[in-house]
Amino acid sequence: MTAATLTPSPTVRSDARLTFPRILRSEWIKLTSLRSTLWSLGLIVALGVGLSFLVASLGFGMEGASAPDPGAVVTTATIGVSFGQLIAAVLGVLMVTGEYSTGMIRSTLAAVPARLPVLAAKSLVLFLLVSAVGAITMFGSWAATYPVLDAQGLAVGLAEPGLAPALAGAAVYLGLTAVFALGLGTLLRSSAGGIAASLGVILVIPTVLPLLSLAVDWADEVAPYIFSNAGVAMARLPSTESVEESIGQTLLEPGLGGLVVLAWTLVSLTLGAIALRRRDA
Template structure:
C-alpha cells in the first residue's frame, strides 16, 4: 500500500502540472503584460510619445500653411494627393528620432538601473523578454504613430483646402502614407531596441542609432565614389522614407516593397545581434 502510494505520487504531481506546450503561450502573455506595464510606467514613454505626436502634427500644419500661402494654382487630382502625402510623411523624418531614442531607453535604461537582473530572475529564458519587448514596443509605437499621421492629416486639411488641395483620408495613397509612416516609426523603435540591447548603455545606444539614421547617409553622400552613392538607398532611414512611395518617380529608385524589405533586414539584423549578445553575456 505504501509502495503504491509513493510510486503514484510523482505521477499525480506530473498529471497536475501543465504541459510545456500549454504553459508556454500563457507564460509569454504574462511577459507581454509585464513589459507593457514597464513601458507605460517609464516617464520617457509619456514625453517621447507626446513629443512624437506634437512634432508630427505641428510640422504637418507648418508645411500645409506654407503651401497654402503659395499662389493659387489648381492642381490635378493626382498632384493634390501627392501633396497631401508629402504633408503626412514630411514630419516622419523628425519623428523617427524620437522613436529611436525611446527604443534604446526601453532596454538600456533597464540595464542602467540594474532592474534587468530581476527581470531575468523572473524569466530565465532571456530571449522571451527581448521578443516581448519588441512586440510591445512595436504595437505601442505603431498606434501612436498612426495617431500622429492621421492627426497631421486632419490638422493640415483646412490649410490645404484653402489652396484647393483636397484628398480624402480614405484615398489609397493617403492611407498608405499614414499607415506606412506609422509602420516605419514602429520598425525604427524596434531597430533601436536591438541596438540598445547590444550596447546596454543609453547614451551610447542613442549615439549609434542617430549616427546610423542621420550621419551615415551624409557620410556616404560626401564620399566621391560611386559605390558610396550606391549604398545610400540601403541605409535604413533612406529606405524607410522611400518605402512610403514618394520616390517612385526617381530614376533608378527601388520599389517601395524592396525598400520595406531593406528596413526589415536592418531590424532583423539588429534584433539577431542583440539576442545573441543578450544570451551570451551576464546581466
C-alpha cells in the same frame, strides 16, 4: 476518548506558469508606467501634427500648384517623421538600457531564464505602441492639414490610391525604428552608446554617403538601401519605377523599402539577442 479527526483541506494550486502573454503584460506595464514614455509619445504626435499644419499653412512644397498633388500631400502629412524617428530611437534604446542602469534587468532575466522571450516581448510591445502612435500622428496630420489645403483647392482625400498606405507606411517605419534602436541598446547595454549608434545610422550615414559618392561610384547604388532612405520610401506613393526625390537620391518602391527597413531591424535584434544570451546581466 475519541480523538477528533480533521479533514485535510484541498491544496489550492496556483497556476504560476511562465507564459509569453504574461511576459508581454509585464513589458507593457514597465513601458507604459514610465512618465518619459508618455512624454516621448506625446512629443511625436505634437511635433508631427504641428509641423504638418505649419508647412501646409505656409504653403511649403505647394508653390505654383493649381491642382491637388497627392505626392505633396503625403510629404506634408509625414514631415514629422524626420523628428519622430529620433524620438522613437531614443525611446527604443532606453527601454532596455534603463533596466541595465537600475539593475532591474537582473530581476527580469531571473524571472525569465531563457532571456530571448524578454527581448521578443519588448520588441512586440514597443513596435505596436510606437506604430499606433505613429498612425495617430500621420492620419492626424493629414486631417489637420486637409482644411488648409482644401481652401486652396489642393486637398486630397484618403480614397486617393496609395495615400492611406503611405501614411501607414510612415507609422510602421517609426515602430521599426524604435525596435531597431532596441536591438542596438541590447547589444551595447549603454544609453549613450545605443543612442549614438542609432542616430549615427539614421542621421550620419545619409549625410556621409552623398559626399562619398564624389569619390566612389558604389555609394549611389548603396544609398537607397540605407535605413533612413528606405524609411522615406515606405512613406511615399508608389510608382512604376524609383524616382528622384527632394533628397536628391533614388528611392525604392514602398514595399521594397519596407523589406529593407525590416532587414536592418532583424539584424539589429539578432545581434542584440546574441549579446543577451552570451553575456551576464
